[in-house]
Structures are given as structure tokens and as C-alpha cells.
Amino acid sequence: MIKQNIAQLEEKSIYILREANMKFKNVAALWSMGKDSTTMLALARKAFLGKIPFPVIHIDNGIDFPETYAFREQLAKKWKLNLIVANSSIKPDSVGSACCGSNKPETLKKVMKENGFDALIVSIRRDEHGIRSKERYMSPRDEKFRWKYKDQPAELWDDYASKLDEGGHVRVHPLLDWNEIDIWRYIKQEKIPINPLYFSRNGFRYRSLGCLHCTVPVKSNAKNVDEIVKELETTKIEERSGRSMDKEAEYTMQRLRSLGYM
Amino acid sequence: MAEVRSITLLGHKDHGKSTLIGSALMLTNSVTKVRINEAQKYSKKLHKNFEPAFILDSFHEEREGGLTIDITRAEILYKKIAFSLIDVPGHEELIKNMISGASYASTALLLVSAKKDEGIKGQTKRHLFIAKMMGIDYLVIAVNKMDTVAYSEKLFDSIKGELAGFITKIGFDSKNISFVPVSAYKGDNILTKSGKMQWYRGKPLLEVLYRNSGKGTLKDDGALRIALQGTLNNRKNMVAGRIVRGHIKVGEKGTCIIPLDINVSVKKIVSGGRSVKSAHVGESVALELDRDVNGDPRGSILCGESYCPIAKNKIRARIFVTGKLNGKLSIHFNGIEIGCISIKINSQIDTTIGEQIGSGKIKELNAIDAELELSKKIPAESFSSTRELGRFVLYSGKEFAGIGIVL
Numbered sequence: 001m002i003k004q005n006i007a008q009l010e011e012k013s014i015y016i017l018r019e020a021n022m023k024f025k026n027v028a029a030l031w032s033m034g035k036d037s038t039t040m041l042a043l044a045r046k047a048f049l050g051k052i053p054f055p056v057i058h059i060d061n062g063i064d065f066p067e068t069y070a071f072r073e074q075l076a077k078k079w080k081l082n083l084i085v086a087n088s089s090i091k092p093d094s095v096g097s098a099c100c101g102s103n104k105p106e107t108l109k110k111v112m113k114e115n116g117f118d119a120l121i122v123s124i125r126r127d128e129h130g131i132r133s134k135e136r137y138m139s140p141r142d143e144k145f146r147w148k149y150k151d152q153p154a155e156l157w158d159d160y161a162s163k164l165d166e167g168g169h170v171r172v173h174p175l176l177d178w179n180e181i182d183i184w185r186y187i188k189q190e191k192i193p194i195n196p197l198y199f200s201r202n203g204f205r206y207r208s209l210g211c212l213h214c215t216v217p218v219k220s221n222a223k224n225v226d227e228i229v230k231e232l233e234t235t236k237i238e239e240r241s242g243r244s245m246d247k248e249a250e251y252t253m254q255r256l257r258s259l260g261y262m
Numbered sequence: 263m264a265e266v267r268s269i270t271l272l273g274h275k276d277h278g279k280s281t282l283i284g285s286a287l288m289l290t291n292s293v294t295k296v297r298i299n300e301a302q303k304y305s306k307k308l309h310k311n312f313e314p315a316f317i318l319d320s321f322h323e324e325r326e327g328g329l330t331i332d333i334t335r336a337e338i339l340y341k342k343i344a345f346s347l348i349d350v351p352g353h354e355e356l357i358k359n360m361i362s363g364a365s366y367a368s369t370a371l372l373l374v375s376a377k378k379d380e381g382i383k384g385q386t387k388r389h390l391f392i393a394k395m396m397g398i399d400y401l402v403i404a405v406n407k408m409d410t411v412a413y414s415e416k417l418f419d420s421i422k423g424e425l426a427g428f429i430t431k432i433g434f435d436s437k438n439i440s441f442v443p444v445s446a447y448k449g450d451n452i453l454t455k456s457g458k459m460q461w462y463r464g465k466p467l468l469e470v471l472y473r474n475s476g477k478g479t480l481k482d483d484g485a486l487r488i489a490l491q492g493t494l495n496n497r498k499n500m501v502a503g504r505i506v507r508g509h510i511k512v513g514e515k516g517t518c519i520i521p522l523d524i525n526v527s528v529k530k531i532v533s534g535g536r537s538v539k540s541a542h543v544g545e546s547v548a549l550e551l552d553r554d555v556n557g558d559p560r561g562s563i564l565c566g567e568s569y570c571p572i573a574k575n576k577i578r579a580r581i582f583v584t585g586k587l588n589g590k591l592s593i594h595f596n597g598i599e600i601g602c603i604s605i606k607i608n609s610q611i612d613t614t615i616g617e618q619i620g621s622g623k624i625k626e627l628n629a630i631d632a633e634l635e636l637s638k639k640i641p642a643e644s645f646s647s648t649r650e651l652g653r654f655v656l657y658s659g660k661e662f663a664g665i666g667i668v669l
Contacts (some may be wrong), residue, residue, distance in 0.1 A: 002264055002292075002337045002339050002344045003263045003264060004263070004264065004266055004344060005263060005264075005265070005266060006263075007534065008266070008544075010534055011504075011534070011544065011545060011546050012546075014534070014546045015491075015504055015546045018491050018492075018494075018502050018546070019491060019597075022491050022492040022502075022560060045535070046534060046535030047502075047546075048494065048495060049494065049495060049500075049532060049535075049548060051495070053495065126334070126335060127337075129320075130297070130317075130318075130320030130334075131320050131321070133320065133334045133335065133336075134320060134321065134332050134333075134334050136362075149321065149331075149332065150321075150323065150331055150332075152332055152359070153358075153662065154358040154359075154361060154362050154655065154662045155362045156361055156362045156365030156366075156655065156665065157365050157650075157653055157655065158597075159594045159597075159655050162599075179337075236294055236295065237294070237296075238294050238296045238297075241296070254320070254321060254322065
């Protein structure tokens with residue numbers, strides 16, 4: 001996996017986070033307590049000199065890992081986060097796109113509407129998935145959360161989307177350029193607190209975190225951040241190989257994204 | 263850690279841009295088996311031979327239609343350089359996506375198909391014109407599909423000859439241009455030299471890119487320019503921005519904010535979350551000033567007193583036109599939108615031949631030289647002096663209508 005210049009990645013992310021906060025009236029961020037959105041929060045602390053100025057939303061379907069809930073409470077307190085927990089209910093036997101896919105956007109729509117958010121920071125990366133690699137740094141969604149991927153706005157010279165449809169919002173993607181290995185190198189450099197589920201126990205670790213229903217661990221002996229970086233230098237396995245959603249019917253990711261999935 | 267160089271693909275539709283990237287990804291082992299298998303599966307499903315382009319083209323509309331709709335990027339590691347290859351659509355109607363992709367690059371990789379009835383098209387030349395106008399100085403031209411013309415040296419030479427004149431006419435420096443005959447699909451002359459073209463004396467494509475590609479273009483020549491984004495944390499003496507030229511030190515006096523016309527000195531600099539004594543071009547900084555800034559600093563610049571631009575509301579510009587110019591025009595410059603009161607067109611350029619034509623009816627996808635009168639003063643400079651402050655995006659109402667550089 002290619003290691004990029006972390007200082008340059010950090011600079012651009014800070015620039016994008018500030019742009020979002022200055023262009024839009026009412027910004028919020030999604031926080032899943034995973035490595036990417038936690039790294040984004042660390043970057044936001046730098047961008048805004050220590051205090052994150054926007055609320056962070058956890059879409060909680062009630063079946064996240066116990067470690068994830070514990071980590072949420074711990075970091076929310078430590079970093080004085082303005083945390084909004086939005087509860088979504090799911091059927092007990094749902095899995096894949098049914099648990100972390102289709103019902104989450106409905107809950108998100110509700111919390112966005114109630115709070116009047118016009119921009120939502122989401123910590124996706126281009127190297128995660130072919131469909132995610134087609135995103136802009138700032139990408140408008142219409143009032144029904146739809147992504148008009150066949151007609152995305154021009155985005156050049158750091159001039160990001162600002163003309164929104166009535167009732168629409170913009171998705172802000174400050175981590176789009178980062179590779180998975182860069183995230184871990186940055187976590188190491190900045191000593192960012194991280195969910196313990198990423199570290200190997202009994203020969204397995206979680207490489208990408210969803211909820212209890214849709215995530216399985218992958219074989220790994222990487223017990224700490226250093227060992228994870230080393231593992232990623234040579235791995236040939238896809239990051240989201242433990243996520244059932246990615247293995248469903250063709251174009252599941254495209255369909256979900258076009259409908260407002262994160 | 264790899265140095266990243268962004269390279270935009272260019273060229274007419276179906277001349278092999280996505281295929282070339284897909285092929286290079288596989289040859290350099292830069293893509294996982296899962297992605298390759300997935301592309302293979304869908305090639306089969308659509309009753310096609312294996313399409314390396316499907317590694318890039320992820321929308322089902324792209325795969326079924328056999329075209330690239332929107333941009334994406336893929337990274338290849340070659341001798342400790344990470345080439346970030348930007349795939350762009352070749353279709354005329356998708357030119358705003360091509361421009362978006364090309365805007366991030368300092369090097370272009372143009373594809374021209376040597377196949378019968380393909381060859382150099384108007385769009386091939388138009389892409390080159392746009393790239394040069396946007397400030398891309400390095401150019402590598404891959405003459406593709408050589409396998410379909412029996413690897414003919416004669417055909418390669420004729421394409422090279424026909425393009426060379428156009429390229430220098432629109433301003434490229436001939437020492438920054440290279441031609442390579444390739445077959446993206448077969449992998450000839452991509453990573454290693456192909457045995458099928460013994461007559462070609464040059465290096466394979468990735469080696470040529472390695473030797474002939476540019477880094478960024480930010481200047482640190484002493485003339486300070488910080489593009490301001492706004493005030494931070496509701497503090498009127500704390501501004502955030504990006505240094506687009508020069509560098510700054512704590513305690514630096516005689517800096518001013520234009521066009522707000524405020525003289526300030528810098529008490530504290532924060533970069534990357536740390537308090538620092540000085541900051542350099544390319545850094546996003548927060549600056550604590552010795553006084554409050556009254557008025558919104560967004561769209562302004564902070565610069566040194568001795569060498570700073572004069573804000574103006576009239577600019578001369580070259581514009582590549584992508585939409586109608588008869589609506590309510592505005593420009594996006596340095597983070598803000600400014601109304602355009604009038605536009606006086608002096609000349610029109612046909613971008614497929616690189617020559618002036620009559621300035622009568624303006625055709626989309628041509629370029630114009632024009633004088634713009636704006637609703638307020640902006641700290642614009644010529645593109646050739648400070649790129650970040652010499653360029654803008656043109657809108658007609660809500661529609662993207664073109665890109666401009668200040669002359």
C-alpha cells in the first residue's frame with residue numbers, strides 16, 4: 001500500500017474542514033468511532049485550535065460492539081465533543097445493507113432535518129471502494145439525500161460546491177485523499193486514541209468496523225499501531241473484506257450511496 | 263514515503279485512457295486481486311473480453327455504456343514516486359468533469375489512438391489547449407493501440423509530426439514533451455520495453471513519466487500571499503488561510519490585508535495544530551493579529567507591504583467557455599462569488615486549431631479573450647505571476663460556464 005506525505009494530507013484536510021465550517025451555516029460530522037472518523041476529529045481539533053466547533057453524530061442502531069460504546073463515552077468526555085446520538089431501530093435478524101445500510105439514512109435524514117444541518121462531514125476515503133473514489137471533496141445531495149452522480153458539479157482549484165438545492169445538503173470529504181496506511185501512520189504520529197477492536201486478539205482483528213451483525217474480523221497478529229502499519233505495507237487483502245455489505249448483489253454500494261448512504 | 267505527482271489523462275473518448283490506467287495498475291501490482299476479479303466478472307457478464315478499464319469505471323452506467331462519466335484517481339508506485347493518475351472522461355458533454363480532474367495535475371498524459379479511423383481528433387487538441395491554459399507544463403503523449411496497426415513506425419511518426427506543431431503553437435516547451443508508442447490493452451511499452459517495436463529508441467511510458475513530470479508550482483520567492491478563508495473561532499484577530507506564495511514569520515510587520523486595506527502585524531502562527539515561528543508556501547495557517555479585522559476577510563489576501571497587488575474591479579482574462587454567456591454571470595475567485603457586470607469580448611479562439619477566429623457568435627468549447635467588469639474589487643494578479651490569485655471559475659446563474667485566467 002502506498003504511503004503518502006502525511007504533512008501534505010494533513011494540510012489539505014485542515015483546509016477542507018475550515019472551508020466547510022466557513023462556507024456553511026450549520027455543519028455536523030458523522031462519527032462511527034472507527035479509525036477514519038476518529039482521525040477526522042483529531043484533524044478538526046487542529047483546524048479549530050483545540051475545540052471542535054460542530055456537533056458529531058453517531059447513528060446508533062443499538063448493536064454496535066460494547067468496546068465501541070465504551071470508546072465513544074471515553075473520547076466524547078476527553079475531547080469535550082458535542083455528541084448527538086441518533087437511535088435507529090432495526091429488525092433483529094437484519095444483516096449487511098439492512099443493518100448498516102438502508103435504515104441508517106432514514107435516521108440520519110431525521111436528525112439532519114431536526115437540527116437544520118446544511119453540511120455533513122463524512123470520513124470516506126478514495127481507496128476504500130471504486131464507488132467512493134468517484135466522490136468530490138464536497139458533494140451536494142438533494143432534499144431526498146440523493147447523489148446525482150451522473151451530473152456532479154465542477155470542482156477545481158479549491159472552489160468547492162456551494163450552490164445547494166432547496167432542502168439539500170453537502171457531504172464534505174476531508175479524508176478523500178488518504179490511504180488506509182496513511183491513517184494508521186497518522187494515528188501513530190499523533191497518538192490518536194483508537195477503538196481497541198482494531199488490535200489483534202487470538203489471531204484476529206477488525207480492519208473495518210461496522211456493527212455486530214455485519215462485521216467479521218480478519219486473520220491478523222497485529223497487536224498495536226506499529227504492527228498494523230507493517231501489516232498494511234504488504235497486505236493483498238481488501239480493507240472492507242470483513243464487511244458483508246460489500247459482498248452483496250452487484251452495485252450495492254452504488255445503489256446505497258445514490259440513496260444517501262454514508 | 264513516496265513523493266506524489268498528480269498526472270491527468272487527456273484525450274478523445276475511446277482512445278484508451280481508462281484502459282491504460284487499468285493496465286498500468288495491473289503491471290505494477292498496484293491493485294488487489296479482488297478488484298481485478300470484480301472487473302473480470304463484469305467483463306464476462308457484459309460478454310466482453312477482459313476490460314482493464316473496469317478497474318476505474320465503477321458505475322454500472324460506465325461499464326455498460328463503455329465510457330468514463332466522472333473522474334477518479336488511482337495510484338501507482340514507480341521508483342519511490344507515487345503517480346496519482348487522474349482518469350477523466352473524453353466526451354465533449356462531460357468537459358466540466360475533465361476540467362475538474364485536470365485542475366489537480368501538473369503533468370498531462372495524452373492518449374491518441376493510432377487505430378484506423380481514430381487518430382488525432384478535435385477533442386484531442388482541445389484537451390491540450392485546456393491543459394496548457396490551466397498551467398500544465400509537462401506533457402507525455404502515448405500513441406495507443408499500436409497493436410491494431412502492426413506496430414507501424416510510419417504511423418507513429420505521422421501522428422507525432424502532426425501533433426508537434428500544434429503543441430508548440432499553443433505554448434508548450436518542446437523540451438518538456440515526449441512521445442511513446444504503446445498498446446495499453448496488451449501492455450506494450452508501459453512498464454517494460456516492448457519487443458514488438460524495436461524501432462522505438464526511447465524508454466517505456468512509466469520511465470518517461472518518471473523523468474518528465476512536474477511537481478507542484480507553488481513559489482517561495484519572498485512575495486508573500488496568504489489566501490484568507492475567514493476568521494477562526496469567532497475571534498476577530500484570528501484569521502485562517504493558506505500560504506499560496508512566499509513565507510511568513512512571527513512578528514512580521516508591514517503586512518496588509520487587501521482589499522480590506524488594513525495594516526497588521528502577526529503575533530502568532532499556528533500550522534498543523536502547532537505554534538510555529540515561521541510558515542511556508544503550501545501550509546494552512548491560523549494567524550493571530552495585533553488588531554481586530556473589521557469586515558469579513560474571506561476572499562481577501564494577506565501580503566507584504568513592499569510587493570503587493572492592487573485590488574481592481576476590471577480584469578483582462580482568457581476564458582475557456584463551456585456554457586452560455588447571456589445569463590447572470592459571476593466568477594468564483596479566491597473563495598468568494600463576485601458578480602460580473604459586463605463582459606467585452608475582444609477575440610475568440612477555436613481550441614481545436616489553436617487559432618483566432620471572428621469574435622462574432624461565441625461557440626461553447628471555444629476560448630475568448632475578454633475584459634470583465636466586476637461588482638467589487640478583488641486582489642487579482644496575472645496567472646503567470648501568482649497562479650492561485652490569477653484564476654477563476656465562471657458561472658452563468660447556477661450553471662458552470664467556464665474557467666478563466668487573468669492576463
